[in-house]
Ligand SMILES: Nc1nc2c(ncn2[C@@H]2O[C@H](COP(=O)(O)OP(=O)(O)OP(=O)(O)O)[C@@H](O)[C@H]2O)c(=O)[nH]1
């Protein structure tokens with residue numbers, strides 16, 4: 373059995389937990405705690421404090437183990453712990469939160485320094501916001517052309533799978549499992 377460890381990261385409230393919960397075939401492991409800081413509590417009631425975990429069996433031979441990180445910088449020790457031995461990284465970015473793009477860029481760079489595993493940016497399109505296009509987001513993130521950026525809806529299974537398959541394609545091109 374080939375197991376592929378994939379890490380889902382990105383800024384606060386980008387949709388990381390939603391992304392994992394949408395595709396996992398097992399009951400996900402989530403570590404949500406009540407948001408305490410007023411600026412965060414105004415956005416949502418709970419936040420990931422340690423990790424999310426989900427699993428997808430691709431076929432008889434291949435299974436994805438998907439680990440989600442907390443988004444907030446004060447939990448960044450978990451980014452390193454969860455990022456260890458990851459074969460691929462997905463950074464989820466809320467396409468409508470322009471203020472969070474600097475943070476997203478720092479997270480992308482964090483993982484690019486830590487690991488040479490392939491990285492894909494999932495540009496989460498919240499339908500009620502005026503989201504950036506892939507090209508606009510690429511520019512704002514200063515993303516090199518070799519890093520794919522793919523619009524997605526974290527609540528839509530087909531859309532999340534599409535992002536995962538793009539990452540898997542890059543991983544398979546390198547031939548790694550863990
Ligand atoms: N409308 C809309 N809502 C979304 C989408 N993706 C996530 N959400 C909602 O946005 C909120 C934030 O999603 P989470 O999945 O908790 O975000 P997160 O990145 O895990 O957040 P932290 O772990 O706190 O950093 C939740 O209430 C989701 O239901 C989307 O594509 N569209």
Ligand SMILES: [Mg+2]
Pocket residue numbers: 388389390419420440441442443
């Ligand atoms: Mg979360």
